[in-house]
Amino acid sequence: MGELVIRATVNGAPRRWTVAPGDLLLDVLRREGYWGVKNGCETGECGACAVLLDGEPVNSCLVFAAQADGRRIETVEGVAAGDRLDPVQEAFLDHGGVQCGYCTPAMILVTRALLARTPRPTEDEVREALSGVFCRCTGFKKPVEAVLAAAARLADARPAAPPAGRKPARKAAAR
Amino acid sequence: MSGASPPSPPSRRAVVGRRVRKVDGFKLVTGRTAFTDDIALPGLLVGRILASPHAHARIRDIDTRRAKALPGVHAVLTWKDVPRVPHTTAGQAWPEPSPYDTYLLDSKVRFVGDRVAAVAAETRAVAEEALRLIEVDWEVLPPVLDMEHAMDPGTAVIHDEPDATGIRDAARNLAGDIHTHIGDVEAGFRESDLILEREYRTPRQQHAMLEPHIVICWLDADNRLVIRTSTQIPFHVRRQVAMILRIPVSRIRVIKPRIGGGFGGKQEMVLEDLCAALTLASGRPVKLEYSRHEEFFMARTRHPQILRLRMGVKRDGTIVAHHMRVLAATGAYGSHCTTVQGNTGSKVLPLYRAPHLRFDCDVVYLTTPQAGAFRGYGCPQGYFAQESLVDEIAHELGMDPIAFRLKNAIRQGDVDELSAQLGEGKKGLPRTIRSCGLPECLEKGAAAIGWKEQRNGGVRRPGRLLRGVGVATTMQGSGIAGVDFAGAFLKANEDGSFNLQVGATDLGTGSDTVLAQIAAETLGVSLDKILIYSSDTDFTPFDVGAYASSTTIISGGAVKKAAEKVRDDMCCFAAQLLDAPPEDLVCRDNRVFAPGGKSVSMAEVAVHALYKEKTQVMEGASHFNTDSPPPFCATFAEVEVDTETGRVRPVHLVTAVDLGVAINPMQAEGQAEGAVAQGLGYALAEELVLDGRGRPANANFCDYKIFTAKDMPKLTTILVETEEPLGPFGAKSIAEVGINGVAPAVANAAFDATGLRFRRLPIRPDAVLAALGGRR
Known part of the structure; x- marks a missing residue:
């Protein structure tokens, strides 16, 4: 070969x-x-x-x-800029979204993709996005809260969120 | 002075009780190297296991010559090449109460997936090619797949080897049995106004931690064997591997890096012995891991059980007698067989203070995947049965299920004598209830689920979608009384930081954070001053490991004692600087204060000790308890039953849990919520299915359904804090108790919605439809 x-x-x-x-x-x-x-x-x-x-x-x-x-x-x-964590990473830590941490890299990446497309997702959109990443530790309540909190932080940091072009979140990792 | 200080009032605590971030969070959110596999070793070989295709067979002969001749193959092992040492893989304190019925490799296989041979080669492809070149001459034996017939006369004997020990009756495939009682249940039944007897069945559930079992072994420069493994029990692994490979403990170093979840599945030596044998045989570093497919049936499962419960009550709802009979399958080997099942009795029956209790249990071998420890450790089975039955009895009596439970539940000051009968494979210790928040759990949980408004009453109403709510009350333990113990070691650095070394194994639960919080609070320093390391058998003190909900109370107790000693040492040196008696000094805010307000920093004290007094401040401590304080839990479920599809959809799960004092409430909630997710799988979806020849039918995540973000219902978690005298800062435990009540609360909610009882888990649509059809 x-x-x-x-x-x-x-x-x-x-x-x-x-x-x-x-x-x-x-x-x-x-x-x-x-x-x-x-x-x-x-x-x-x-x-x-x-x-x-x-x-x-x-x-x-x-x-x-x-x-x-x-x-x-x-x-x-x-994702992090040197030692400076990204707001998504910060939110996962602040909201207890990390337990064993094995699925955490995937959750963080999927969250970033979601928020790039849908800056202020609904809880259902967050759950749809995270559903491709299995987690056996958290029960998903805290990861979902972390994603919503990250969205709020990022929106606050942005001058103005573009309301147009909002599409439903797509399922994250292909199943 | 250690342990004598009065508890600080919660409001004054700076670190304990706070929702702080995980101390090891940074590396996890940035993807830094943390886990077993996150290491590059030159010359690393890949190990693979030849798994038995037969449920039960003898190997007449095995020919590995072609495999050994394959270029790139460095070791091929069969039973002919390794010591034959009967042992148990259960990660339990020595002497283990599980039978010694397992061998590194054997000339007999006892389930589909059992070890036949192992190979180490330069690549996975070469290793797998080598497995295909191994020729096995099989004598296929009859499989034994049905636990209800495992002991029938004439059934094939699974453990016919002469050298196994500790098996109750190998000729009858009986791995272990338990028969114990307090009072006289038959007399109790004669006094009862209502007696109900029901049978319940629970499935073979798989842990499905996201990181499958993985081990990397190598020989270090001193020719010592290093075992880097994803385990909950590094010290037991060291002892077991030494025994199995007949090498001294001193030649083995076990490193536990970050663990990607365990749930009991890693309270077991699963791959370490074989990986170590491959390293010794090849002289090379070897990685041995399960694929996800293998993980499902070659690792461990929860014990499936058939439970028959008979309960007698007075007309006023007082429970008089309860007789629980359990038949359980341990699978091919008896790891944890009597201890898991012992818990089904000892941690379930005493929840209700009946004067007459009896527990009879047989644990049989089958030629099926091996069962072992799994979050709840026998309680999810027992509580599904018990909480379903008391719900039914309350309904028969026309009593509110919450009132019925409150009337009968164990309470503060009670002594549970059954625990004295049922210890860790032997007589145990009586359990005194020193803290109990169960009534408050029921009250707050009921309010959160909307108990009064949402109760349907077990009547089937018209319409496609039926809703109902259900409740279950449960307890667990906090460590194994008189058995579990832990050590902790602390030393001071010149910047006022402290190294905390523990043998406790954070498997994702957050125990590193909790233990660091306990140390910081005790020393009066901020959390960032505690540098925790867990665990390495060369450098950290002994700890039995992370199981039995023990880490916070037992390892945390050791940390608190060690920190108190270090605090006292620091005060002695600070006294020299402050010119005040050491016993008058107070440590807080990273400083040591004299009564007048004068203070020095911890850093100044450490520098003084190190460079002036030439003393390293360092202390170690050990801790164990002679009692196991139970956390209590009330689980409420609201479900929606679709009468057309048969699907039971959870809508809202409420967990109200008395965990003592929450050292880290955010992490404690996370434990409860994760337990609900795993419990919902147990209730509604998860079962490792075997075909008629013992082969797994659904060993993948497509066919074995676990709950994802989209499947999970609304979760409400309520921490009901009590002050437990035996726990550090009043803590008990939280990791396991939350799973116990999920399945019965869901089943009771399904009854409330439909009027139908579901006594077999998981409650799948076909069973629901069949039951609904029977009512049409």
Whole structure:
């Protein structure tokens, strides 16, 4: 099997990887040191491996690394600015949205994708967005509160939220 | 002086009782390396297990020559290559009360998924190819899949090996049994005005923690075996692996990094022994992990049970006698078999103060996946049955279910004598109730669910969607009385910070945060001054591990004692700087204060101790309790039953829980809410299904349904705080109790909506439709 050279942008930085055609994006990202991408099932069911591909949540266990060629990848490692946490991360900590933390990177990324598209989501929209990420610890009450609180914080920080173009939230990681 | 200081009034507490962030939160929200697999080791091999395709079979012969010859394969192990040491995988204090009926590898397999062989190779693909090259000559034996017939004469004997010990009656597939009583139930039934007898069935539930079991082993520069593992029990693992591999404890170091959930599934040595054996055989670092598919049936499950309850009451609602008979399946091996089932009796029956109680239980082997510890530890089964039955009795008597429970429930000052009969696999200790907020839990929970307004009354009304509400009351323990113990170690640094080293294992519950809060409060410093580390058998003191809702009360007790000693030491050095007697000094706000208001910072005291007095302030302490104070819980459910689809949809779940004092209320609520999610799965969806040959039929997240963000109903969590004398700052526990009442509250709510009783979990649409059809 021949090897492929792919180029992708990860958290804003250009990356060049040599991969095998069958390599999963999940495995390549972890191999390259993006440890925040978690393996929970490898079959696209639990969402722990979710990353943003061109801004959209995907389960990285269902994506070949080669499919990321030329695309923009965001992992949890790119969310904080150095030591400064993003409001979504702050909200998850302040509202008790983190327990074991294994699904947390995926929840944070899915939240960012949701809030980029729908800055002031309803609770139902939040639940829809989070439903692709399984969590066995929290019962989801606190993660949902964290997302709503993050939305409020981000909206307060923005000069004016654009009301137009509001679409229903799409389900986060593909099931 | 340790332990003697009077409790500080809650209002004065600076750290305990506060909704502070997790102390380990930063690394979790940023994705820093935290978990077992977040490490790159040169030369790391991948381990894989050849799983039995048969539920019951003997291996006549096994040929690994082709597998060993495959390039990239570094070790292939079968029973021929490893020591044969009977043991239990249960993570319990030595001597474990579970039978020694398990082997690292054996020439017999006892369930589909049992270990046949293991391989370590340079890649997963090579390892899996090597598994395919192993040739096994099978003698297939009859499977034993039905717990009601496991003891029938002529049934295949699952544990026919001569060297197992601690099995109650191997020839009858009886792993263990329990028979105990107080009073005389038969006399009690003769005194009763109403006797109800019902049977309940509970499923094989899977923990489904998001991080499957994973271990990485290597030999360090001193040729010691390092085991980096996602475990709740690092010290038990060290002891067990030493015994199984016949190497000294001193040659083993177990590192517990961050754990991605456990729920009891990691209160067990599941992969560590085999991974260590592969490392010793290959001389290379080896990673061994379960895939999600494997996790479902090759790890552990909750024990399925059939419970037959008989309860006698007076016309006024006084419970006179209660006889609980349990048949449980432990699966292929007896890990936790009598202790889980013992809890079904000892933590369930005494909730109601009947004078006559009897508990009879058989735990049988089956050629099915192995059961083990799981949040609630026998209580979810027992409480589903008991709380369903008392609901039915209250209905028969025309009593309000809450009033019935309040009339009979155990209360402060009571002594539960059944606990003395039923200890951890042996006689236990009587349990004295020193704090009990159950009446307040019922009162506040009822108000939150709208009990009076929402009660339908068990009458089926016209219409497609029927609503009802139900209640269940439950308790648990806080550590195992006289068994669980923990150590803690603290030392002072020159900037006024303190290293806190504990063997306690935060499995996602937030115990690192709670223990750090206890240390900070005791020392009078802010939370950021406590640097907690858990756990590493080389560097942290012993702790039995995270189970039995023990960490806050037992490990927290050790932390508090150690912190009190360090505080006293700091006061002695501060006294020199402040020119005041040490016993008059007060620690708060990162400073030490003399009576006149003069103060020095903790940092100044530490610098003085280190550089002037040449003394490292450091103290350790151990702690155990001889009683296990129960947290109490009232769970209320509102459900909607769809009479066309048969679906029972939870609408609102209220958990009102007496946990003693909440060290961190935000985290405590999170424990209760997570327990509800797992409990709803148990009530309505989750069951590992086996086919007629013992093969798992739904070992994946598509076919085994757990509740997601969209499925969860509205949750209300009410913390009812009491002051528990045996707990640090009055704390009891919260991690387990919240799961116990969910299934019965849902079942009772479904009755309230439809007039139908559901006595088998999970309550699935087909059963509901069948029951509704029978009423048409």
